[in-house]
Amino acid sequence: MASKRFHDEPAYVLHRYDWSESSLILEVFTRHHGRMAIVAKGVKKPTSNFRPILLPLQPLRLSFGGDAEIRNLKAAEWVGGHVMPTGDALLSGYYLNELLMRLLARDDPHTALFDAYGVAVQVLASEHGEALQPALRAFELLLLREIGLLPLLDVQTMTFEPLQPEGRYSLVAEGGLRQSQADDRASLSGAQWLSLQQSLQPGAPFTATLRACAEVLNGLKPQLRAVLHYHCGMATLHTRQLMMDLQAL
Structure with a gap:
């Protein structure tokens, strides 16, 4: 055979x-x-x-x-198309690779995620530093969605109640999207979550998710970090620890 x-x-x-x-x-x-x-x-x-x-x-x-x-x-x-990222962009690329290594099973195809990864790497290599953080958050969202770990972002996960645009909601690993306190910094408004959900619709380009993430970076980053660390089974990813160590020098 x-x-x-x-x-x-x-x-x-x-x-x-x-x-x-x-x-x-x-x-x-x-x-x-x-x-x-x-x-x-x-x-x-x-x-x-x-x-x-x-x-x-x-x-x-x-x-x-x-x-x-x-x-x-x-x-x-x-294939060509872009040069190797350098500096913070290079470390960010290694961070994306570590996420894929930890969260993807072998021989399990994800064509949409592969295409998103290709665009994210192009953004990292483009030397547009202002797009680096939005690109990372966009890819994190798409990765969680593709492997079934991201709940719908237009309803509360446990009750299926629709989000109120002026309300505050937090994404947590064990409970999905839920209502939060008004002064909780690790939260977004209902209107912001609804915008993110719209950017994740099937067929939407990676740049749509990137733009939506750029509007909510400060509130979104700690929530996604906590969810990813929970599912990776570790407090800090190796590449993130390396970034923190370099920043401390």
Whole structure:
């Protein structure tokens, strides 16, 4: 029986592990097959054609095969389109990769999320610093929605009561969207949640969610952080801790 082969699959490298003195195991996010593990044999050799290509945050097309959990890389091509992010944008890209590594099961495709990730990485590489935080919050929302961890943002989760535009509501990991105190800083108004829900409608572009997030950054960030940390099972993600350590220098 012939082993499965995948040709010219759009992909991004999320993480790399040493497998031997000359080879790597790659965790990749593919458009049609989700997160996968691929072994790249001999890629660490100076003569390898794959060595300058298999980098994170770069759009690739990969060909690979095999029936085991870890497939074998056959070919890799850099698609181009943007340069590698640098500085805070680079760390932010690694943060997105860590979220995908922790929250996506292997071999579970999410084509809409893959496309959103591609746009988010382009924003990070664009050197428009004012768009960095909105892009991160937009991707966090889309990730939670795609894996079924984001409740509807136009009703209270436990009661299904519609949100009142002037009311205040908080998103919590264990209870969804619920009414909060007027002075709760980690909350948004009903009108703001409704705007976010509208930006997440099927077919809406990533930029629509980005713009909606840009209007509510201060209140949205701590709520999404708490929800993500809860589902990741840790108080602080490694990339976020690295950001905080660098800022403290």
